[in-house]
Amino acid sequence: MQAAVKREAIAPWNDPRAVPLIRFEGVSKRFGDFTAVEHVDLAIHKGEFFSLLGASGCGKTTLLRMLAGFETPTAGRILIDGQDVTAVPPYERPVNMMFQSYALFPHMSVADNIAFGLKQDGLPKDMIKGKVAAALDLVQMGRFAGRKPHQLSGGQRQRVALARCLAKEPKVLLLDEPLAALDKKLREATQLELVNIQDRVGITFVMVTHDQGEAMTMSSRIGVMNAGRIEQVGSPVDIYEYPGTRFVADFIGAANMFEGTAKGGAGAVACPELDHDLSVQGAPPVEAGAAVTVMVRPEKVRIGRDRPEPGLNWAEGVVSDIAYLGDVSIFHVRLASGRKVQALRTNLHHGDDSLLTWDEPVFLGWHPADSLVLTR
Amino acid sequence: MNNRGFALYTALALVYAFLYLPIMLLVIYSFNASKLVTVWGGFSTRWYGELLQDEQVLGAAWLSLRIAFLNACLATGLGTLAAVVLVRFKRFSGRALFTGMVSAPLVMPEIITGLALLLLFVGMEQVLGWPDGRSMTTIVIAHVTFSLSFVTVVVRSRLAQMDRSLEEAAMDLGARPLTVFLRITLPIIAPALAAGWLLAFTLSIDDVVISAFVSGPGATPLPIVIFSKVRLGVSPEINALATIVVALVAVAIAVAGRVMMGKENQDG
Numbered sequence: 116m117q118a119a120v121k122r123e124a125i126a127p128w129n130d131p132r133a134v135p136l137i138r139f140e141g142v143s144k145r146f147g148d149f150t151a152v153e154h155v156d157l158a159i160h161k162g163e164f165f166s167l168l169g170a171s172g173c174g175k176t177t178l179l180r181m182l183a184g185f186e187t188p189t190a191g192r193i194l195i196d197g198q199d200v201t202a203v204p205p206y207e208r209p210v211n212m213m214f215q216s217y218a219l220f221p222h223m224s225v226a227d228n229i230a231f232g233l234k235q236d237g238l239p240k241d242m243i244k245g246k247v248a249a250a251l252d253l254v255q256m257g258r259f260a261g262r263k264p265h266q267l268s269g270g271q272r273q274r275v276a277l278a279r280c281l282a283k284e285p286k287v288l289l290l291d292e293p294l295a296a297l298d299k300k301l302r303e304a305t306q307l308e309l310v311n312i313q314d315r316v317g318i319t320f321v322m323v324t325h326d327q328g329e330a331m332t333m334s335s336r337i338g339v340m341n342a343g344r345i346e347q348v349g350s351p352v353d354i355y356e357y358p359g360t361r362f363v364a365d366f367i368g369a370a371n372m373f374e375g376t377a378k379g380g381a382g383a384v385a386c387p388e389l390d391h392d393l394s395v396q397g398a399p400p401v402e403a404g405a406a407v408t409v410m411v412r413p414e415k416v417r418i419g420r421d422r423p424e425p426g427l428n429w430a431e432g433v434v435s436d437i438a439y440l441g442d443v444s445i446f447h448v449r450l451a452s453g454r455k456v457q458a459l460r461t462n463l464h465h466g467d468d469s470l471l472t473w474d475e476p477v478f479l480g481w482h483p484a485d486s487l488v489l490t491r
Numbered sequence: 492m493n494n495r496g497f498a499l500y501t502a503l504a505l506v507y508a509f510l511y512l513p514i515m516l517l518v519i520y521s522f523n524a525s526k527l528v529t530v531w532g533g534f535s536t537r538w539y540g541e542l543l544q545d546e547q548v549l550g551a552a553w554l555s556l557r558i559a560f561l562n563a564c565l566a567t568g569l570g571t572l573a574a575v576v577l578v579r580f581k582r583f584s585g586r587a588l589f590t591g592m593v594s595a596p597l598v599m600p601e602i603i604t605g606l607a608l609l610l611l612f613v614g615m616e617q618v619l620g621w622p623d624g625r626s627m628t629t630i631v632i633a634h635v636t637f638s639l640s641f642v643t644v645v646v647r648s649r650l651a652q653m654d655r656s657l658e659e660a661a662m663d664l665g666a667r668p669l670t671v672f673l674r675i676t677l678p679i680i681a682p683a684l685a686a687g688w689l690l691a692f693t694l695s696i697d698d699v700v701i702s703a704f705v706s707g708p709g710a711t712p713l714p715i716v717i718f719s720k721v722r723l724g725v726s727p728e729i730n731a732l733a734t735i736v737v738a739l740v741a742v743a744i745a746v747a748g749r750v751m752m753g754k755e756n757q758d759g
Contacts (some may be wrong), residue, residue, distance in 0.1 A: 214660055
């Protein structure tokens, strides 16, 4: 939690004078007819923990591999610390990558794996020894220096892979689905540990993941990718609370969406499927008559038997499903139009959810400030 | 249960007998005192002694060993390069043709390969003046042409199984392509190289058909010598020679198996 607080404090992307460490300028990558990455402009700052989030095949890994130097952009250029690295081979770039498979060399001991990169730099022997020991200490693997990779567990291999990258003291560390191979418990513990290690070493991390929880927990900013393009870049809070497009709203968390037409006023939207208007507070002005979507997150929807007080947006329907998850319950409510709306309720007391049950007519209500107008 | 166990062991014994009884007979008769191969005349090691006196057989054996060694080294080198190209370079013009051409010698009748090589060598000698007659050189070249295909097949499958990201990781850590190949790729595919080398060695040392075409009076490898001797009647001396070869091969296979097992465990 401490880490999260610290992260809020540094926000160089809001400072127009800040010079980004990594810059993608109009980068595209095509494989034959297939466009993996399409015209990406992106700036990542020093000390960030940046995540590229998207479904498989959205181009996030290709973008990361271009940063590492394993793929060459078809168009555009990539700068690291002011230097154009577009044509620089991987072995001359100031970045290191942690692979999804960890890619530990099976014929070398843990210590030799970590020393490999340092030997390539031509460092003196005793200096290599010191750096290997320091890297192993950082990930608490000092006892395993003499082991071979096949004698380690998945979590231990992951630590060695991390140590091998960090020993090189790169300007940027790239992580390709770093936790995908770990089981759930270990994954959650490792998420926080990775963030702590990043805090301590101060290296910029760029991570690729398809797991939104992982991205939200660990990142300072997230770039949501879809079909080769970056849909939105922002802090976890921005991405969740203020998604810029329908895709992002739907991809991150759950979203209730209502189709409607802008009425030109301050956030008033005509919504034929509800037979009344919805109002959205703080929405940017939209041209009257434009097709828009009103989005509200399930946890911001209140559910009850009584009609919500005036001033709130409302809808009425019938409870069709209740998903009891222990800490929370998710109510699926079917409206007259057939649309299903989700409302989330925290189970604050024992036996609380006995209040509402299946097939019960209910009212849904939410505050105009808690919803958004999406035009794209 | 007992019946089933008995049946299994009988079947096993029969299979072993089928495979190894002829070789056992050969080994036993190599210690036969009699000059007649099929008549047992008591135990003796005299044929081993006579074998050691036989300059022709010893010379041929030494030649065969040298040919097999050279062939194995060359075929492993070239075959590995071919395998690397086939696995690592997915797109170049003529790739399909190259894939076919590399594996063609696996299925090509040896007699055709032998004849074709003989015609080539004769033609080259007339036009270029090289190679000078049929010699050890021509035999080695001929053996490499077919055994490199076997090496390619073995190394290729190992390379294809290898995690590509190992090479990328090495490059990412600052290793240039040559260092990556020598320090990462080669050690990881080493068991396949060893297997390919042994395969090429074995193929060369017992090849008769192709050798018959490209060997000359100055250079006759062991299988050809044995073959011509047998045509005059099987001598117990040949049995002795064969026993030695069988013993050597058995030891080599045992050692290779031990080495491969060790490597496999390490990778596991």
